Amino acid sequence: MATSRDDFVIAVRSAFLKKKDKQKFSLLTLLFLSIFVIILSNYNFKVIQYIKIVINEITYRASFLISAPENKIQSINSQIKDHLEIYDNYKNLELELEKLKQKELVNNFLKMENEKLRELINESIKSDELLAKVLIDKDSPFLKSIILNKGTKDKLKIGMAVADEVYLVGKIIEVNYTNSRVLLLSDLNSKIPVVLEPIGMQAVVSGTGGDTGKIQYTKDEYGDQIKSKDLIAYTSGQGGLFKPGLPVGRVTTDNINKIDFFSDFKQLEYVKIISHSIEEVN
């Protein structure tokens, strides 16, 4: 009994402390070092922040370069697919364009009307947009995020909205000097205040870790109101973080608590970073 316990202790001690010929550090040293790094990364000292930024900058750039061949293959693959489906796509787009032209006329009128109404309540929304390239968009099973090539040098701040054309895709959660990380709407930790139109109900869209989102914190009667309506979620602007009116997604007909995002997060190449301010007009 004592011998087997001794064997166990010797095996464990040897695993922790014994170094192979080419190993420069023992396992125990590095395990303690990693615990130390975990603890340090929890604190927001300036020195640690600077070290983090340097590590992030180097790693993101290196990852972008190393992923380049794989990204190229993927883009060629998608180009071939597009070419094969070109005629069908053209026919569909022609029909869609006609419908959109009709809608645009109505939208222009509504836009002007909205501006006039805002003037009446002495309020105007000013927004700035900045185009950014997606450096890394690895579909990790853990966190759903992308890395952009814009950072503090482009005056980016944590919390800014990020959109694919007009569709919201997420918000900035980490800013380095030349790059930043965006938490996608599909991430489990993402929570966005929205308004469901046309019923005008306030809600929160949370990520599920998959390709869809779920609607939370609505009134009980929500279920009755949706039955005959096609609901679209727009940012509500509650909390002042996002510009109001950015389209987020469409509520699915089969499950009223599920939302299909408008943007395909796996196809993002360029995105817009949107900052806004609500000003009073005198």
Next chain:
Amino acid sequence: MSSLNKESIINILFSYFPIWMLFLSVFNDFDFNYLKIEYFAFNFVHILIFFWTLKNPDHLGYASIFLAGIINDVIIGIPIGISSFCYLLICFASAYIRNITLSPNFINDWLSFLFIILLINSIQVTILDLIFFIEVNYPKYLINTGFTFLFYPIFFFLFSIINKKISFKLND
């Protein structure tokens, strides 16, 4: 003479194969996600570290593994140090198995690997969820662990061939 030098350079580069693969996979997040099969993902790095630290630890240093863990954390966006800690725990487990095993057996290694990755992922989830309050998708972690376990024999076979070639070339 020059061909001899060329060959020795190739042999040396080949002996660093596990390190190349380790850094390439953490930088590139290599897990066949581009196949876009729903829920399909496996942790190639876990397989790589377990195999090489078990069979030929001289070709995959602990310091490289620590550094790869830091890079992985930065890429996937979790607090720095967690992956390093988990990777080093795999190293500890494989070093322990190596110490207590007299005659290596594939099935024993495979089952030990399952136990280790379940433990490692549990530790990782616990740290993320309870200490850093990052919400994680438990079913995805479990599916990832399952696929990692299932893929081990394929990579065991491939890595064994490479390991033999490395040993043969260096002894040549």
